[in-house]
Amino acid sequence: MHLSLHKNILEQITNKTVIKEFWILGFENIQNTKYLLFLLFLMIYIITLSANFTIILLISLSHLINAPMYFFLSHLSFSDILLTTTIGPEMLRFILREGSAVSLSGCFLQFYVFSVSGINECLLLTVMSYDRYLAICNPLRYSSIMDLKLCILLATSSWVCGLVFPLPQIVLLQKMTFCGSNIINHFYCDLLPLLKLSCQETSANEIVIAIGSIPILFLPVIVISVTYIKIIAAILRISTSVGRQKAFSTCSSHLTVVCMYYGTLVFNYLVPSEGQYLGLQKMVSVCYTIVTPLLNPLIYSLRNEEIKRTITKLIFKKII
Structure with missing residues (x-):
């Protein structure tokens, strides 16, 4: 009798402490500026969607x-639309309500879609660097190598990897038990804040992170670095300054996007997510999830003569 009663009491305590939903804090201490922030991020969200859809x-x-x-740029724009749509509307809700509850399944879904777009973007930028390498270092064979069949294969592979690579982490998260505090001091469901709330061993998640970072982060960085070293060497061998400038202009937009994307991504996960650094990490996360998808199409359109000419032609045809 006493044993059964003790067991029931323990079950009641456990049920009270097991987390059924997360509370996303969003941005703290914004009572006086939350409407201004809401309008600012709403405007960024609308411009981001408009710019990427336009591309x-x-x-x-x-x-x-x-x-x-x-062709790859259109896929990159679609990936940016997916990323900003996954984070933006929820972030706007958190700003207005100064935090809000999210179900476990909703949080895992946001993390999955966020991971899909992030991984896909890393791989697409890698593919685009290979494309620029072929165009500058092997121009005579460029058309025969980078044909439509290869383009479709590379773009499809990026999306498939993006869809598949986060699945082991999602399976592990769904099997986890979360207890104690349910507060995530962030504006979206990221992996590291979720693991901190787990009352189980997270070594399996860390192994998956370590293994997954090789094809997702390290190999793309190596490929991009090697291709651009060869690109720069090929450009320096061009005898005329006009030729060098023309060759560099064909890859300057992509190089700018790569530096911006990987710079904010790496810095975001190097900064400790505790104490005085937490606010800095949130700011860097805003750059990575909100600002970068806005700047990508602007960089490509403002620094690319082909796109500017196409915009001019379409506007001129519409006026006529």
């Missing part, structure tokens, strides 16, 4: 769709 539309409606670089 996809321009490439689809013009001859640029036949060029491998712009």
Whole structure:
């Protein structure tokens, strides 16, 4: 009798402490500026969607769709749309409510879609660096190597890897028990804050992170670094300054996006997510999840003569 009663009491205590939902804090101490922040991020969200949809539309409606670089750029824009749509609307809700509850399944789904877009973007940037390498270092064979079949294969592989690689982590998260505090001091469901709330051993998650970082982060960084070393060496061998400038202009937009994307991504996971560094990590996360998808299409459109000419032609045709 006493044993059964003791067991029931323990079950009641356990049920009270097991987390059924997470509370996302969002941004703290913004009572006086939350409406201003809401309008700012709403404007960024709308511009981001408009700019990336415009890039996809321009490439689809013009001859640029036949060029491998712009084919990959359209996929990059779609990945940016997926990323900003996964984070942006929820972040706006957290700002207005100064924090909000999210179910476990909703949190895991956001983390999964966020991971899909992030992994896909890493791989697409790697593929685009290979494309620029072929265009500058092997121009005579460029068209025969980077044909439509290879472009479709590379883009499809990036999306498949993006869809598959986060699945082991999602399976492990769903098997976890979360207890104690349910507060995530962030504006979206990221992996490290989730692991801190687990009352189980997280060594399996850490092993998956270590193994997954090789094809997702380290190999792309190595490939991009090697290709750009060869690209820069090839550009320096060009005899005329006009030729060097023209060659560099074909890859400057991509190089800018790569530096911006990987810079914020690496810095975000190197900064400790505790104490005085937490606010800094949130700011870097805003750059990575909100600002980068906004700047990508702007960088490509403002620094690319082909896209500017296409925009001008389409506007001129519409006016006529």
